[in-house]
Structures are given as structure tokens and as C-alpha cells.
Amino acid sequence: MKTWLRLSVVAIGALIGVVAANFAQAQEPIRIGVLLPLTGPFAKNGIENWEAMQIARDMINERGGINGRKIEYVSGDATSPAAGISETERLITKEGIKITTGSFASPLAIAVSQAAERHGVFHWETTGAAEIITRRGFKHTFQVGAPARLYGQVAVDFIIEDLTKRLKKPLNELRIALLWENRAFGKSVGDGIRAYATTKNIKLVYDEGYDQFATDMTPIVQKLKDTKPDILVAISFPNDAILFQRKAKELDFNVAAFIGVSAGYSSPDLRNSIGSTVNGLFVSDFPPKVNPNVLKPEVRKVADEFYKRYEAKMKRPPAGHAAAGFSAIWALFTEVLPKAKTFQPDELRDIALKLDLPEGSLVNGSGIKFTNFDWKDNPKDAGQNLRASIGVWQWTAQGNEEVFPAKLATHEPVMVPLPDWSKR
Template sequence: MKKVYSLLMIAFLLLLTACGSNATGGKSSDTKTLKIGALYPLSGDLALLGEESYRGAELAVEEINKKGGIDGKKVELVKADAPDADAAQSEANRLVNQENIKAIVGSYSSSISFAASEVTERNGVLYWELGAVSDSVTDRKYKYILRTNPPASYFSKVNIDFIKNVVAKKLGKNVGDLKVAIAHEDSTYGTTIAEEAKKLAKTEGVNIVTTQSYSSASNDLSSVVLNLKKAQPDVLIAVSYLNDAVLLARQSEELGLKVPVFIGNGGGHTMADFKDAVGNLANGVFDVDFPQYNINREFTPGMDEFLKLYKEKYGKDPRSGHSLSNYMGMKVVLDVLSKVGEVDPDKLKEAALKYTAKEGTTPTGWGVEFDAKNGQNKDGQPYVHQWVNGQLDTVWPENVAVKEPQINK
């Protein structure tokens, strides 16, 4: 009897072993799909543009799957909601260790990107950043990170170049005579753009008369506004999310702050929600950001197709250029993946470093050439836009502009 029982137990254990032989990290292997993690803030304070960013990646994947996928395999985005840096680490760990994901895209927020990419670097998983701008994301020179979108320092350069090459002339002043102020929210996003702008300004002879930082969660920016008013700037460079962008505009009006040239930097100043909230106060505001939709179509081939896809799926026009930038970035990921044929971090990185695209050949107008030292795409840049009669028009540089910059002295 003992012998029979022993034989039954051995058979049972062999059966369990056979059942588990196809498992990987607790998940069944699937040779018919290519899985990529998609880590974005889909809830919480950053959800509005986090979801908008995810939509761009989602549309690119749906587009390629409708065409048959890659070598007959469907691409699947495995979603992860990361509303903050702590969640980004835990969700990146889940994707890597439970879902057996070997490449992740994301993430809109620099703090989320920074935290998640630390996890992927430790685990040899490739992280593609499609939207976060902090230079610190790529400055660490990690082996397993690539970024398609321009970093904050590129935003800062466009601010200073625009002030030098356009604003000074239109205001009838020498660059050195202009008084420039900076107001920024104090996260990595705002601080990086502000600090880089100050460095460039010093090099280019642009006079920064005051820098005001604040928390984006603040419900009162009157002290910031009053300090700006005291400095009497000709130009104000602002870096804000949506709520603080609206608050800054309203309290500037209430407290009598008048600045001839106001330059926002992505975030809240890009969004239609900003224009809807402040009405005529948005008129004339400049905004340095990823490409928006009133832009030279000859330089941004594929944008009309993207807009059609977006409206068909979501029933409305895009809320900002974040979806477009993630769409373009995801198409680069998929192009590289199609050359490799499998989600292998080392092979994907090697293929990405050989991948190039010329400026004016992508939906954003960006070119693509990754820096082998840090994984940053060297051929993308922000453009200058301006709110005019309820529309955000691209106004600089000339190759993407649809209108001349308007400045009232």
C-alpha cells in the first residue's frame, strides 16, 4: 500500500511540474504577442496629461496591429498606473518581476520616469521615455534607457533663443536691456527648465531680474505675483501645471501685473483647459512645448492621420500635444522592434542606436538620432506657440510656423 501511495505522489508531482513548465514569472508564455509595459499616471493629480500621453502610445500600437502587427505578432501594451514616484517603483517591479516585461514605455512625469527607470536599469529592462523632460532622466547615462522627446534644457534654449532672436527685436530693445523674470513650480520639471534658462541667459547676456519658485499645489500666488510686479519685467518665463497656470493668470490680473511678453512652458499653458478657464487672459500668451496642431503640415507628415485616429477612437480632438509626442515616440519604438522581431533589451538598444530619421519626416517634425552615451534623441526640439483668438498657433521657428509672433509693446 505504501508503495502504491508513493507512486501516486510521484505521478502527482510530475503532473504539477509539467503544468508549470510553460510558466514564466507566474504568467503563461504567449508566442503570438509582443508585450511592452506602459507606465503612466492614469489616476491622481497627473492623470489628465498622463492619460493623454498614454493615448498616443495606444494609438500607435493599434495602428500597427491593424496592419498585421510585427512578423504576424500582435503588440500588446501592459498598462501600469503610476500616480507618483513610489507607485512608479512598485509598478515597474510588478511589470518586470510578475509580468515578465522586458521593455517599458512611459511616462509624462519626470519624477515617475526617474523612479521607474531605476528599477528597469537594475533588472536589465529597456525603458523608453516618450514624454518626461527632466535632463536627469538621461544624465545618469544608464545602459537601458532611451528618450525620443526633447529634455528640459532644450526648452530652456528655445526660450532664450526666442527672446534673443524675436522678442528683443519686436520690443525694439537690445538683448542686454531686456528685463526677464522666471516663475516656476518647484518640482523637477519646473526647476530644471528654470535653472537651465538662468545658465543660458548668463551666457547669452540676457538679464534675469528675479526668479520666483512655488508649489504647484498652492492656492495663493499673490506673493509671487507681487514680487514679479516689483521687478517690472519685459518678459516672464513661466513653468506651470494647469491649476497653478490658471491661478497665476487670474491673480496677475487681480493685482495689476502686466508683462509685455509672457512665455509659458508646456504643462498648463498648452492645454485648452487653460484657455477655457482664463478666457481672454490667454490671448497673446506664448508657450514653448512639444508640437501642437496648428502647425506647418509639410514639416509634420502623418499628423493628419494621427488626428483622424484620435477622433475615431476617443470621439474628440486631442487635449494637448502630449498624445502626439507619445504617438511619434511609440512609432519609433515599433519601428525598432520590427527590425529586431523580439522584445530583447540588448538587441533593441543596439538597433535603436543605429536608427535614424530626418527632421520633417515624422508627425512631430522631429528627427531621430540617439546619443550612444546617454540614450537621448538629439534631433527633437520644442516649438514656440501662441494663443490667438482661442487657438494655439505655432509661431516659431519659421519652418513649423503658421503665423507670425504677435507682441504688443
């Protein structure tokens, strides 16, 4: 064989090999570890997030995936912080996962991100909120959802800007009580509310924590009843929220306005547990659905598709944390991964830190801009999203409606003051 012909054959063979390798890589799925509580005490909320995140995956895959590669989830059941660490390490060491996401609750998020960082894995936290998540010097953890302090600040702002008018009482005459579960999320939010209330010259008439696994709420409810607050702000998880409401009804503890914060009071199962008495309660949390006018036109289409699919699958609208889970993972699929070439943690980190998305870029009204040890409020903070949306929504007979702030609102507040138990 002549030299030129032999070289041409070799070159063609090499080219075919490169094309084949690139084609094979293009066809390989992008595998992502999803850490959520799918069993145990947090399972109801975890499954909500899981369903929302599956919808996001399906929508992306139906579009052809990311640069020709489909998304594949590998799940881990993070029932507790210890299980979160164990499951994260399993996915990384046994399954070869390089990207993790989840985790719904702050205690789980703290544990999962810790394990991911230790192994040099990129972690995209969807809804965990405790401030400590982004204040440990980690380089590959990004908290897309709002930090804990915003939950409390929005609740206080709602009292100042809206409830004072509806209750026809000046702020200095309102008796405001604070009740918080004493683990990572509740304590973090409670600390934020207390500090923010001080800046607004608000003196709390009651401020106590409790164990979220308590089985008897009688002493707590009785103390609150003796205090006679006009407004109660309560930070709870599902089981303790249900216990509290049942005991409040039994002991006839009434307030003019009740603001639950996040997990317990945003759970769709709350209505199943306490019936129509849930109507009128406010929830400071991720917006379940926002005024579409705040969304970019292309985002409205995504939102419509998400809500349509979710309601068809679950037979009800999503809670705020489910909408937040969808929003966060959708941002990963559309704003981070398409720009990646190696999918190595340092590359993904650089891409994430360059994101500069205005509010209204995500389905739940959020934007994205992460801290990077450069935030004047806390130079130790890295990976926190400063444009995450938190608002106040209200349980109604029709479902739930966003009521605050005005730009996100879908409805005016109703049932203020909140009727006594005998009239609900």
C-alpha cells in the same frame, strides 16, 4: 516501417513542430508596459498621452501589427514617483513585461526608468525631460523627447530673434523674469535658462522657484508686479499655472509677453479654466502640430491620420505632449521593434543606438540620434535624443499655432504686446 520512411515521418513531424512553434510565436502579441498618471494631479496630461499612444497602437495593429504580431498594452497608474516604481515593478515581476514606456512628467520618468533599469528592462521614455534621466550611467533607458535644457533655450531664442523686434526694444533694455516650480522638471529647465541666458548676455531681473503645490500665489505675483518685467518665462504644471493666471488677473499684473514652459501652459484644460484670457500666451514645448512641409511625405500621411483620429475621439486637437507621445511610440513600433528577433534589452539597445533619422522623420518634426557616452557636451550622457523638436506655439481663439522656429511655424505670432487684463 522501413528506415527511410520512419526517418521521413520523424523529419516531417519535427518540421511541423518548428512551423507550429514559429506560427504560435508570430501570433503572440508584443506586450508593452505603459506607465502614465491616469489618476491623481497629473492625470489630465497622462490621459492625453494615453489616448495618443492608443491611437498609435490601433494604427499599427490595423496594418497587421509588427511582423505579424499585434501590440498589446499593459498599463500602470504612475500617480507619483513612488507609485511609478511600484507599478513598474508590478508589470515586470507579475506581468512579465520586458519593454516599458511612458511616463509624461520628469519625476515619474526618473522613477520608472530607475525601476526598469534595475530589472534589466528596456525603457522607451516618450516625454520626460529632466537631464538626469540619461546621465545615471543607464544602458537601457532612451529619452525620445527633448531634454529640459531645450525648452529654455528655445524660449530665450524666441525672445532674441522675434520678441525684441515685435516689442521694439533692444535685448539689453528688456526686463526678463524667470519663475520656476522647484521640482525635477522646473529646476532643470530653470537651470538651463539661467545658464543659456548668461551666454547671451541676458541679466534676469527676477529668478525664483516655488512649490508647485502651493495654494496661494499672492506673494509671488506681488513680487513680480513690483519687479515690472516686460517678459515673464514661467515653468509650471497645470494646477499652479491656473492659480497663477487667476491671481495675476486679480492683482492686475501685466507683461508685454508671457512664455509658459511645457506641462501647465500646454494643457488643453487651461482654456477651460481661465477662458479666452489664455489667448496670446506663448508656450515653449513639444510642437502640437508643425508645418507639414518639414515632414517626410510618408510621415505626413501618418500625421494626417493621427490628428484626424485624435480630434474625432477627444473633440479637440492634441497638445504638444500628446503629439510627442504618439511620435515617440510610433518610432518604437516602426524603427525599433520590426528589427528585433529576440526582443531582449541588449538587442533593443543596439537597434536604438543605430538609429539615424533626420528631423522630419516623426509626426512632431523630430528625428532620432541617441547619445551613447560619446557626446562631447556631456560624455556621461547615454540614451538622449539629440534630434528632438521643441518650439514655441501660441494660444489663439482658433486653438493653437506653432510660431517658432520659422521652419516649424504654422502661423505668425499675434497679440504682441499682450493686452492688459482689462482688454483681454
